[in-house]
Amino acid sequence: MNRSLTGATVQIDLKSPTLNDEEIDYLRSQLRENYDLIVRGVELGDDSASPPIAAAPTTHTISQTTEAPTTRDGEPSRIVPCTIRSGQMEEFPQGSLIIYGDVNSGGEVRAGGDIVVLGTLRGNACAGTNGRLSAVIIAMDLAALQLQIGNCVNRSATDQKPPGYPEIARIGPEDVIVIEKFVKF
């Protein structure tokens, strides 16, 4: 948490209607106690709101099996609180993985859904292993030499340094993985 926010008033947009009053109160008191943040208002989204990724491809039904999910609705997620080092592997077939650290060269992360790396992704990442082709891989620094989403594999042609801003990888037109600057969900 950025310390310069201490004492500030914030508006939290949760984009999810699933929090009850009790949970909101808890969040409010936690932010107050731990970060000295005052919650002025809480805006809850509703089900009709646009899906988190507007760009989620809809044209990939051909290769999809009938059971494969098409949205991340109801998918659980797992938080990994540390760096994945060489030789280590983190797998979560049921849903998405959020890594609070790096994934180093020689390390591997595999998720049924999305993969979010709040650090540098240097190792192998394989998202969408449950067949959801709208799965994405997001990293603060995307430095991986190889990415996989579903059955699509992308190998970077060069060993260029990452650009210094977060990037998102997803399946674009013609079933190739495209990497773009990540702005927001």
Added chain:
Amino acid sequence: MGKVIVVTSGKGGVGKTTSTANLGTALALLGKSVVLVDADVGLRNLDIVMGLESRVVYTSMDVIEKQCELNKALVRDRRVDGLMLLAASQKNNKDDMQPEQMKAICDKLRTTYDFTLVDSPAGIERGFRNASAGADEAIVVTTPDVSAIRDADRIIGLLQNVEIEPINLVINRFSPQLVGNGSMMDQADVLDILNIDLIGVVPEDSAVITSTNRGIPLVYEDGSPGAQAYMRIARRLTGQRIPIPDLEQKGLFSNILNWFTKKR
């Protein structure tokens, strides 16, 4: 009660034995009681680097097989007081030793010596497990190249699994010239990946090779940059706070050059 520190790396040839010999000698020169344990069973060479080859009679294997007492197996250093060596058996191999046996030896040494430095073999198998079995702390040695760093990363993960803490990093064979012209990773790049505490940077120093061959640890060569780096690391191990000097020759020109060649 002393500390048992395993010196390890994953990759071979990055300077584990060199670092063990020099840090051990440096600590003894600072007045600490030190024992060096060669855990590279079957491929021992710490005794050669220390110039003690001719004095080795018993090895850790003899202690384990109860052929001799631990104290009797320790070889006294020729040059500095308070420095001992426990050699590895050359005729056995790594599977002849159990991690618990090594741990028992380290537990005994810890009660008498300020520092027990265990020179680990390369690899992540039995030899590494034996070497780290009795350790409280670790020193991971790496050179600034991608394959050594990946192996160091692997080792750090394994050390963290068995809760060895702290794990300190030594970057060895660092060359300011190569960093300057963009062909070697700098300190920040290495630390960015490995994300553990840096305890020192040892420059590439040709005096290391001659000292290895003569069996006289480099730290006796006062003027050499490598010797100075090892002395500083030893002081940090004793708890002294000494800043890590920036070995990188960063003039304005090389900074600009770096900016063009490394970033895009």
